[in-house]
Amino acid sequence: MNSVFGSVFWLLVTLGVLVTFHEFGHYWVARRCGVKVLRFSVGFGKAIWKRIGKDGTEYQVAMIPLGGYVKMLDAREGEVDPALAGQEFTGKPVWQRIAIVAAGPGFNLIFTIVAFWLMFMIGKPDVAPLISATPQSMAAEAGIRAGDRILSVDGHDVATWSDSMDAVANALLGRDPLPVLLRGTDGAERTVTLPLNQLPAGEDIGQYLDKLGLKLAPMPPTVGTVLPGKPASLGGMQGGDRIVSVNGQPVTSYEEFQKLVPADAAKSPTLAIVVQRGQQTLPLSITARMESLEGQSTGWIIGVTAMEREPAILRYSPLKAMGASLQTTWSTAESTFNMIGKMVTGQASTKNLSGVIGIAQVANASASMGVGWFFSFLAMVSLSLAILNLMPIPVLDGGWLLYYLIELVKGSPVSERTMMAGQYVGLVLLFTLMGLAFYNDIHRFLPS
Template sequence: MHLLSTLLAFVAALGVLVVVHESGHYLAARWVGVKVLRFSVGFGKPLFTRRWGADATEWSVAAIPLGGYVKMLDEREAPVAAAELSRAFNRQTVWARMLIVVAGPVANLLLAVLLYWGLFLHGVPAIKPVLAEPVPASAAALAGLHQGDEITEIAGQQVQSWMDIDWILLRKLPTQSPLQIKVAGGGMHQLDASGAALGDGKVSVSAQLGLHVYEPALPAIIGQLIPDGVAQRSGLRVGDQIVAVNGEPVKVWSDLVQWVRNNPARLLKTDVKRDSKIVTINLMPELSHEQQQEIGKIGAGPQIDEALFKDMLTEVHYSFGRALQQAFSKTWETSAFSLVMMGRMITGEVSWHNLSGPLTIADYAGQSARSGGLAFVSFLALVSISLGVLNLLPIPLLDGGHLMYYIIEAVKGSPVPDRVMELGQRFGMAALLTLMVFAFYNDVIRLFGSQ
């Protein structure tokens, strides 16, 4: 069922993004008077085709849903009747061609603005930026932060939710340190962030600094069991309360987690309270790997009282005008941050393991869809920005590559030579294939293995 929902969510997300992107090209082409021959969602064999409009444009849905294209009248691809030469793409001014090319990525960015606007108007549920007790000797502990502190500002930037903390840290580091932290009640703290690194994406920047979200203590009661997992095979049942492990008392769920994680493939004598009786169950946590460490897992989850977490949630929303302003700001900042991260990958400051491909995107699409409409819309906005930014990169075959050629043409007064464009196409194809292979490799490692 999860596989089906993931697939449907991925196809739906990709379909929306492709239609919006290609609609940008289509509308710009029509606006400057270029004739559009075909509007295709997907590549390969058409599954559905219909001709519609004054120009009898062919509207098509093809078998491979990993993109799309708008085919325009162009003398470089086929002979054009004399009566329609003025409507050929290659006969347009360089400025008109630049507009058509850039309209696709811009459409994706405008879609993100629209989606964020709707989210901010509606209100987005989020986790309050309340701290757990900082890790001893960490930057947060040395700054004097403690459990229960609610962060309201970082480096002058307003913090409304936990997500804001990592977002601000990623933008401020590594260039700014120390960071001034303001907490509810007016307290100010200086956080030395010089020891944080953007790293390879396995450990968040906030966690590196000893900042962790506060979580109410959960009782050590089994709330869910993975079918045929270690816990279920050993005889644990939903509703069982773990009271001791190897003779040591277990008071909260985190105590049990530590016992399990720290003892992979070791026998744990577990005392369980069941129906007012104490029974003993032997558990041997399954050996697993996480961040190059060996840990134990038993396939069990806690019983969660939603009332405990109700006070930890907040809702971020704005007025009509303020929501639109925030939507533009969010889109701009995310776009700029994407470019910065790409630059840091090139310089080696950030690992290429952060690069994601279609499998990871599909997985996130499925997860966000199962989490609700707001989560899926937020995911769609983020991917739309990524698609817009990626297509503006000056790489031949992408919109940004064509834009680069037209800018050169506008400056020098004549088109880029065909031979140069041919070599550029080869380079662009090689670069994109390399990125695709690397991204797919990361997907496989991230989803099916460990590093």
């Protein structure tokens, strides 16, 4: 699937699912509280599909997919038929209005837990956290060595590469020294401290990760598959052979081997390759060919593939998956609130915000990595929507909840004038936030 088309498609799938679930929360609780729902809309603007349900509600899908709404019978928007006065929203007790408004974020939270639960049952294919460090980087100076396995980050156990990097990324927001427990290639365990406090303030996570220099360990120079009838097979190479040298040049990673083969074959197609097979060291003579392999561009090939990285996948029983889901939801929410707090106080950069372009790219990438990854992505976005909507900003659910809590305290509704002023302030804040996120998305495409 084309990356642009794929990004748009999976963005629409993501927003369609999450917005529908959010609005259904408002709708379902409103109906249970006896409020008449006039319209249930996924998207804004002109309707591209609609129908009237048996309950009298108009259901529609609108052209602009960046949200949705539930329109209820509301005396503030015009005259209400006296026969329907008992189904009008503002006439309901304040606790019912609070329940209706809170139901949207609440359903997003439920969706998050279910999506994480499904992810843990299906499994999210990953690789083991075997790492290395870019030369002269912060990680290298802290003592990270090629082939180290991360066991825990800041005291929290990790089992996969993505979990490790998520933990490091969260720590980068605070830029405090970060202890990392490692197991070296010799089997010995040791703790190194990444001096994140030395990172400059005001940069986004991507820039911090570049400066940190932490990366997956290079693949060992071990042959995975030898293609039948190709030069390597004809020369006697076998799967599992470890490449020692090419034309006398030592090889320490599969990436080095991939570069040496075409470079040396361009000088002379016959290559002297030494491999280690078990306890034996064997010299092989392999004559490379100039051809296209598996749809790739034409080049010098010998017909081998690399040994795959060590897999790591978290897959649990339904009961254990639910426990892991609740724990992950809690820790993710905690990290999100931590990030928001640090951005508000200036300790973390607002460059970390992403808009619809960034979401679309991640949606496409996660969908291409498998069902488990896409459920994980949906859970993260759903939780973010729940938290965003609970912020006490007028026009968002959190703003209405603030009004109703004030009403509970003072015993009477907030004045219409105050509500209108709050709505204008809320719109300015919301559009500023959206504009900043969109600017960050665009800025990431520009050369630094």
